[in-house]
Amino acid sequence: MTARLVWQRDGRDWPNREASQFIHAAGFCWHVQRAGTGQTILLLHGSGASTHSWEGLFPLLAQHFDVIAPDLPGQGFSQEPPARAFSLPGMAQAVADLLRKLDVAPQIIIGHSAGAAVAVRMSLDKLCAPRAIIGVNAALLPFEDLTGPIYAGMAKLLAMNPLVPWAFANLARRGATVERLIQETGSRISDRGLALYGRLAGTTSHVAATLRMMANWNLGELERDLPKLQTPLHLITGSRDRTIAPARALEICKRVPHCDVISLPGLGHLAHEEQPALLAEHILRLMTAHGVTGAAHE
Numbered sequence: 001m002t003a004r005l006v007w008q009r010d011g012r013d014w015p016n017r018e019a020s021q022f023i024h025a026a027g028f029c030w031h032v033q034r035a036g037t038g039q040t041i042l043l044l045h046g047s048g049a050s051t052h053s054w055e056g057l058f059p060l061l062a063q064h065f066d067v068i069a070p071d072l073p074g075q076g077f078s079q080e081p082p083a084r085a086f087s088l089p090g091m092a093q094a095v096a097d098l099l100r101k102l103d104v105a106p107q108i109i110i111g112h113s114a115g116a117a118v119a120v121r122m123s124l125d126k127l128c129a130p131r132a133i134i135g136v137n138a139a140l141l142p143f144e145d146l147t148g149p150i151y152a153g154m155a156k157l158l159a160m161n162p163l164v165p166w167a168f169a170n171l172a173r174r175g176a177t178v179e180r181l182i183q184e185t186g187s188r189i190s191d192r193g194l195a196l197y198g199r200l201a202g203t204t205s206h207v208a209a210t211l212r213m214m215a216n217w218n219l220g221e222l223e224r225d226l227p228k229l230q231t232p233l234h235l236i237t238g239s240r241d242r243t244i245a246p247a248r249a250l251e252i253c254k255r256v257p258h259c260d261v262i263s264l265p266g267l268g269h270l271a272h273e274e275q276p277a278l279l280a281e282h283i284l285r286l287m288t289a290h291g292v293t294g295a296a297h298e
Contacts, residue, residue, distance in 0.1 A: 074209025
């Protein structure tokens, strides 16, 4: 177990390390990976993950585009942000501040799970104007088995107790906790991927930031705002996803004016880690449909 990740130690073998940089924006220091040329696309990972989640997909997209992938506030190698950045609108604003610092306007935003919620919130709040948002197993609705107020209340209690992140991180370092958690998502990932998740889950600051994020988000509010979303939304779902039921994508599309669903048989919640080449194929096709062409085609 470790209190926080240290780049010189924990980042020595980090996926796509050569693309990493550290940037101050929104009141704290971000770990950001950036590579490629051409039109800009933004990758936003899910809750509890980091840039490592894009290990396979990032270089495939960077062959054609300027790809930017940050660690979300307090997670991975990004520093803990001001308290306001742990709410969904606050996190959307923080990401927008980062993009402003980088002086970029993404043409497409790709978000996995909670990362898709950040992308949608950014568009709803007019913090960005992408041509489309692509959600991979997107978490845009309140969880079915946990009611909003109760879930948020439990998460707040856990986040307020400084021993909880320490205890979870200690457990993750000592046993097969992470492997079981990943199996419960319906995905099968490599041993390297499991080890990287283990490194994150064994870090107190990362676990604490994830809990604070969960405690401060209001997906019920996002659900109510979905009909206002004018940005085209493409939802890619894994048929084996046991974290977010694939059928939820169809519910989302009933609320969003411009929305469609692509189902990937045999993949789970971490579909982009299981089959990055397949995801890249679908993403490139969708981007072409929106007139976002790679550098090789310009």
